[in-house]
Amino acid sequence: SSGIKQSTGGYCLDPSKVRPADALYILGRSIAQTRRGRVVSWQFMQDNWARLTEEFTDSLFAVDAYISGVLEDFSDQATLTEIETFFSDKLETLGSGRAAYEGALQSIKGNIAWLKKHKESIEGYVEDKLGK
Numbered sequence: 582s583s584g585i586k587q588s589t590g591g592y593c594l595d596p597s598k599v600r601p602a603d604a605l606y607i608l609g610r611s612i613a614q615t616r617r618g619r620v621v622s623w624q625f626m627q628d629n630w631a632r633l634t635e636e637f638t639d640s641l642f643a644v645d646a647y648i649s650g651v652l653e654d655f656s657d658q659a660t661l662t663e664i665e666t667f668f669s670d671k672l673e674t675l676g677s678g679r680a681a682y683e684g685a686l687q688s689i690k691g692n693i694a695w696l697k698k699h700k701e702s703i704e705g706y707v708e709d710k711l712g713k
Contacts, residue, residue: 594632601636605643609650622651623660627667634674645681652685656692664689 593604613622626633626647637644652664668675668682675682 594629594636605633605637605647606650609647613651613654619651619654623655623664626651630667630671644678648678648681649685649688652682653688654692655689656696658693661686661689661693 593599593607599607608622608625612618633647634644637647655661655664665686672679672682
């Protein structure tokens, strides 16, 4: 459930329980691998951005992986707009995370375009297989 995933996020940020070097990997690459996990991870990122960027300034590679891991698999315009709005006043402070952010935006735009192009054929295939 999302409550469990949200509390896992808090657990990951407790250095007495999870090594800081592993925390962002767990949050960005493990939890964010499902649709629900991605939504929870994105909300967690927004809610904890100041803390994350403060505590992980020495682990920029981890922040990059975290940003791309949480964001790159979204595939809808509403979330893309939400992400762009959230980061609009943070771009100058992203440092090397800016490249991960830009890459994630390109991935999302590609996902949106792919879905738009193939939506009808996918729906037709599913309906055909389900016998509707």
